Amino acid sequence: MVAGWTKHGDGKTLAPGEVVRPDERLSWPRMVGFGAQHVVAMFGATFVFPLVMGLDPNVAIMFSGVGTIMFLLIVKGKVPSYLGTSASFVGGVLAIRALMGGDTPATDALVTGAILVAGFVLALVGVAIHFLGVQIINRVFPPVVTGAVVMLIGFGLAYVVADIYWPQDQWIALITMTVTFVIIVLFKGFIGRIGILLGLIIGFVLSWGADRVFGNITAFNAGTGAIDTHPRVSFEGVAAADWIGLPSMHFPDFRFSAVLLVLPAVIALVAENVGHVKAVGEMTRTDVDPYMGRAVAADGAATVVASAFGGSPTTTYAENIGVMAATRVYSTAAYYIAAVIAILFGLCPKFGALVAATPGGVLGGITVILYGMIGLLGAKIWIENRVDFSDPVNLVPIGAGIILAIGPVKHMISSDFTLEGIALGTIVVVAGYHLLRVIAGRGGAGGGAGPKEVSELRREVTG
Known part of the structure; x- marks a missing residue:
């Protein structure tokens, strides 16, 4: 159901054990409150990840709202979910910038062009799932492969922290990291869930204070590439930006070598979307398998639309699934309201300029946590699926692929085309694993005891 929600009870209260189903709602003032809560839940990650990728946070916020509306329409209102910025593309995007000119308008266009193609591929995967069944994913990407791709996406970004962010202000980076540690671990409720956002804000304020107390810093400047x-x-x-206006958009450009660098993220997104949709089905006590393909295709379509205008890739958000679990309100009306709020919020260029002013040292303290947690979630997938690493078919290609990503190792294909880091590692993991299974004469996907949904992936990455 996409509209025309039925009022639940008196529209004010929930009896013990009751839930507000996707096609129901409470009173509209209460639904506005729930919608605003969903905006708060997704907000931190949705603007932090574009910032890390060098994309406009305002465009990302606005198109997260557009993408969420698209998602709800495509799944016919059966899977309540919010689409925020995906972290899975960070490694590929940074690799594109490193290889093709850094933070320039031309590189921005190549980045969003590569993301658009990846979104199109994800949409095609969704269509395949819709017609062939979700089990096809488990055959091509068993837990050993999925866990490896998630791990190398995280650990393959270690060089970004070491070479780009941390050197810009090592002490602010260390303090920001420590403060974020404490917030995430010490506070178990809502405060803990937005620990990354709070750590970033505190680091920002500390950097501003350090300028007032100690003066300018002499260090690596990412803007000039020199000390x-x-x-x-x-x-x-911030001072030059308008209060109201369209965010800074651009149109994509396409290059095969750039596309190849972000395609590995599609594997992680498929696993993430399947896990999140399964989690929603369990909470709403409904069979969502018939809508699994639609959900994956909707995420891909939302990514295509967002990147066509210079926006960030999207994915379903576990933070918002957590909000539903806490409130027992699964109404899609709350998500439509959240989407409209996000679109309006994206129409404030001054806010985007403020986010873009975040110091590199602060990003160093934040990203060292984010990238490490993403990497360890790959290990979590292995553990939960009891992957057997005494089997060389699992051990050899996975180990090699991860090292290639962490390096990052460069492999020259031609004078103007290089496979590097995460892209190279993913190819070795996927192709190597299936090749060795053929050589070993084994049938089926293997690689673990069976698929284990990773519904906590985004939530654990972002606190």
Whole structure:
């Protein structure tokens, strides 16, 4: 159901054990409150990840709303979910920037062009799942492969922290990391879930204070690519930005070598979407398998639309699934309201300029946590599926692929085309695993005791 929600009871209260189903709602003032809560839940990750990828946070926020509406329409209102910015593309995007010119308009276009193609591929995978059944994914990407891809996406970004963010302000990075540790671990409720966002805010304020107390810093400047003296925080862009207006959009450009660098993220997104949709089905006590393909295709379509205008890739968010579990309100009306709020929020360029002013040292303290947690979630998938690493078919290609990603190792295909890091590692993991199974004469997918949904993936990545 996409509209025309039935009022649940008196529209005010829930009796013990009752839930508000996707096609129901409470009173509209209460639904606005629930919608705003969903915006708060997704907000931290949805603007942090575009910032890390060098994309406009305002565009990401706005198209998260557009993508969520698209998702709800495509799944016919059967799977309540919010689409926020995906972390899975960070490694590929940073590799594109490293190889093709850094933070320039031309590189931005190549980045969003590559993301658009990956979104199209994800949409095609969704169509295949819809017609062939979700079991096809488990055959091509068994737990040993999925876990490896998730791990190398995280650990393959270690060089970004070491070479780009941390050197910009090592002490602010260390303090930001420590403060974020404490918030995530010490606070178990809502505060803990937005620990990454709070850590970023605290680091931002500390950087501004350090400018006032100690003056400008002499360190690596990502903007110039050299060591110079500069302020940690500059509000020039904020002052120049308008309060109301369209965010800074651009159209994509396409290059095969760039596309190849982000395609590994599709594997992680399929696993993530399947896990999240399964989790929603369990909470709403409904069979969502008939809508699994639609959900994956909807995420891909949302990514295509967002990147066509310079936005970030999308994915279903476990943070919002957590909000539903806590409130027992699964109404899609709350998500439509959240989407509209996000679209309106994206129409404030001054906010986007403020986010873009986040110091590199602060990002160093945040990303070292994010990337590490993403990597360890790959190990979590292995453990939950009892992957047998005494089997060389599992051990050999997985180990080799991870090392290639962490390096990051470069492999020259031609004078103008190089496979590197995460892309190279993913190819070795997927192709190597299936090749060795053929050589060993084994049937089936193997690689674990069976598929284990990773419904906590995004939530654990972002606190």
